[in-house]
Amino acid sequence: MNKQILLSFSFLFFLTSLFSQSTFINEINYIASNPTGAGMEIAGESGENLDGWTLVFYQLDGTISSVEELENQVIPSQQNGYGTVWYEMDQMTGNEGVALTNPAGIVEQFLAYGLGTISGITATEGPAAGMSSQYIGTQLLPDQSLQLTGLGISYLDFSWLLPGSVTAGDVNDGQLFGLVKKLLPIFNQQAGNWETDVNKSLTFSAFPNPTTDRIQVRWSANGPQSGPDINLYLLDSSGRLLQQSRFSHEDTIVELDLTDLAAGQYFIRLGEGRQARVERIVKH
Known part of the structure; x- marks a missing residue:
């Protein structure tokens, strides 16, 4: 009724709010109409210096395909003391995994995207060796990125839902930082x-x-x-x-x-x- x-x-x-992992991959665009539009977004507390953080890309067989060292950028304050930084990456493809590691070399996230990764990727080398990836979805259209939505301040507060319009370098649509x-x-x-x-x-x-x-x-x-x-x-x-x-x-x-x-x-x-x-x- x-x-x-x-x-x-x-x-x-x-x-x-209580929080745990406060620096994380927030958005991924691996199919872009403009080659320079492909990339990843890192979110976290404003003032966090990303020097020393890395993105380690994995193939389906669990071996490393490439490593991207994040530039010495400081996360800006965009919303309630949190913000995002966008990194362009022209070598991205679907059906791969990516591990975000902190300056101590500890894996903060191990994600996989593309239809071929639904069953997961198990890393055989590098910082994520022995870990299995979290599948976060598949991009079907250019500039419809995979992105987190929800309310909170740490990774587990948010969810990977259907792809949405790219919001490179900005807070995602349907995302609000700083709530309990x-x-x-x-x-x-x-x-x-x-x-x-x-x-x-x-x-x-x-x-x-x-x-x-x-x-x-x-x-x-x-x-x-x-x-x-x-x-x-x-x-x-x-x-x-x-x-x-x-x-x-x-x-x-x-x-x-x-x-x-x-x-x-x-x-x-x-x-x-x-x-x-x-x-x-x-x-x-």
């Missing part, structure tokens, strides 16, 4: 079962976007239509929680009243933990 609900405002400030993984203790208890239900996948859309006053949020989930209520958050571009509401699985359409908000960019978050989904909206 679809039920439409008009949500009310409740103003809060976000809490400080779990906003309020009261919501953590309510959302516990939702976070551990691996058979349930949450999707949603917001329309119209851009908007001038009101916006509809429609959501759906595969798996059992039961369990704890769903939490919805509206956040500003600085990560402050502006609006919160909880609704049942029967309520698949909700409407947000944005009349009192200033024109600008906002984010809608639906759900909790690794099942959460985020969409950027614009108010004129």
Whole structure:
């Protein structure tokens, strides 16, 4: 049953997040219409000097194909004390793996992309020897890059979803740095079962976007239509929680009243933990 609900405002400030891996590969574009458009993006805390970091590329058989030493660049502050640096790489291909290593030579990420890497790559040499890669997707069109989306400050806060428009050297669409993984203790208890239900996948859309006053949020989930209520958050571009509401699985359409908000960019978050989904909206 679809039920439409008009949500009310409740103003809060976000809490400080715990973090783990704070420097990571944030975007990959290996099919570019312009050869100079291919490359990788590194994200992290502003002020981090990337001197000494390297990208080690692996072939399907686990051997090293090339090594790229990252230039002596400092990550800028683009959003809430975090930012990105883009590196052009003209030798990139699909069906390969890449390991990001820190100045101590420790592997921070070992990723693989392209249809041929779905089953993974096991490195046989170099810093990632013995490790198996994480498959992150396949680029189907030029300039539709593989990129992380979500809310947080460390790699595990974000997810590799469908390819999106290239945002080289900028924060990705649908990505917001500086937010907590779990906003309020009261919501953590309510959302516990939702976070551990691996058979349930949450999707949603917001329309119209851009908007001038009101916006509809429609959501759906595969798996059992039961369990704890769903939490919805509206956040500003600085990560402050502006609006919160909880609704049942029967309520698949909700409407947000944005009349009192200033024109600008906002984010809608639906759900909790690794099942959460985020969409950027614009108010004129």
